[in-house]
Amino acid sequence: MNSIKLRVNGKEVTGQVEGRTLLVDFLRKDLRLTGTHVGCDTTQCGACVVHVNGEPVKACAMLAAEADGAEVATIEGQANADGSLSVVQQAFQDHHGLQCGFCTPGMVMAATALLKENPKPSEAEIREYLDGNICRCTGYHNIVKSIMAASGQDVPAMAAE
Amino acid sequence: MQNFEFVRPTSVADAVAALKGDEAQPMSGGQTLMPTMKARLAAPEILVSLTAIDEMKGVRKDGDQIWIGGGTTHATVARETAESYPALSSLAGRIGDPSVRSRGTIGGSIANNDPSACYPAGALGSGATIVTDRREIAADDFFQGMFMSALDEGEIVTAVKFPVPQKAIYQKFIQPASRFPLTAVFVAHFGDTVRVAVTGASSDGVFRWTEAEEALQGNFSADAVSGLSVSAAMMISDLHGSGAYRAQLTKVMTQRAVAALA
Structure with a gap:
């Protein structure tokens, strides 16, 4: 077993994990x-x-053992301190960026990472960035719209497909 | 996934020592090895993580070359070579997806030598030097066939040194489900010489298309290769494309690369 100590959503946590334990588990x-x-x-x-x-x-x-000493952020840590939704979460709600919601935590985390790196992405840049996130419900359009909105850009200006 | 003993050394020397055992396996970002272990295609007894070795990380100038630590992630390479070597930056920035690029490393990709990986084409096309814990190996001698390299058991890629061409480009035709190249070509123009490296196409892994290199050295234009053809005999043939299709793609992607640079 490996002893690990890391910060998750700002809080220090410790654990005992097998070598094969995945971070997600x-x-x-x-x-x-x-x-x-x-x-x-x-x-x-x-x-x-x-x-x-x-x-x-x-x-x-x-x-999980690779995360020893790391700072980890999950969907549970995205809301603001007062409990209100983050800008990205709120935009997903406002623009119907989810249906069943299964992919949503990953979508929100990917979108949040994108906006940190590129605060005003183009529609093409958003679609490119979401290469590794699969959604079975929305057809992606409303997810892209949500991220455009979260970045303060005009959503109706987006081309309809 | 079968369980294993996990060790995470902080120096190259400690990593090499940890890899002495028969059943020890090095792992860098793990973006290939972790899915492989989940599928039980690999089941090491000892897993030696290379992610905590600071001396294997970073991008810096080394004379007229660019030194990239073997443990440097694709995202970092994309960011830090954007000005010094844009073609390499573009290659690194299009591997997999953003989450893969946060973890996957140049050393891991090169050591694995997947026949459809991007970095082998960048390294071979640039005429890079692969630095290991014990020696330096020219890219021309390093890649030795599908998943085969000049690395000995327990030898790790600690860095890759790239000469910077006058101009270069990586043209990738992706297999849209996996995002790996169906066929991709790295063309580098050094003034007096031209190198053309092809990945994704051959069942022998990455290779130099020397016939095209010779033609392009005299006449650097897309037309120079229009009369050439690549043999389909050694090409990968699978449900995504026949060998003949990949042979044709090799030529077309080379022409697109040259047209974009000329």
Whole structure:
């Protein structure tokens, strides 16, 4: 077993993990932070995206032991201190950026990482960035609109397809 | 995934020592190895993580070359070579997706030598030097066929040194589900020489299309390769494309690369 100590959503946590324990399993089973979803477990769907030291990472493709000493952010830590939704979360609600909601934690974490790196992305840049996040419901258009809105850009100006 | 002993050394020397055992496996970003272990296609007894070795990270000038630590992620390479070597930055910035680029590393990609990976084309096309814990190997000698390289058991890629061409470009035709190249070509123009490296196409892994290099050295235009053809015999043939299709793509992507640079 490996002893790990990391910060998750700003709080210090410790744990004992096997070598093979995935970061996503540590978050969901040990910390009971079940907002991070496992869609495929084969590194393709992006439902498990969290931030590790500020960068988006698929938590099903990283060992918990690799997160020792890291700063991890999950969907549970995205809301503002007063409990109101983050700008990205609110935009997903306002623009119907979700239907069943399964992919949403990963989408929100990916979108938040994108806007940190590129505060005013074009529609094409958003679609390119979401390469690793699969949604079975929305057809992506409302997700892209939500991210455009979250970045303060005009949504109706987007081309309809 | 089968369980294993996990070790995370902080120096190259400690990593090499940890890899001495028969059943020890190095892992860098793990974006290939983790899915492989989940599928039980690999089951090491000891997993030696290379992610905590600071001396294997970073991008810096080394004379007229660019030194990139083997443990440097694709995202970092994309960001830090944007001005010094834009073609390499563009290659790194299009591998997989953003989450893969946060973890996957140049050393891991090169050591694995997947026949459809991007970095082998960038390294071979640039005439890079692969630096390991014990020696330096020219890219021309390093890549030795599908998933095969000059690395010995327990030897790790600690850095890659890139000469910077006058101009270069990476033209990738993706397989849209996997985002890997169906066929991609890295063309580098050094003034007196031209190098053309092709990935995704051959069942021998990355290769130099020397016939095109010779033609382009005399006449750097897309027309120079229009009369050439690549043999389909050694090409990968699968449900995504036949060998003949990949052979044709090799030529077309080379022409597109040259047209974009000329």
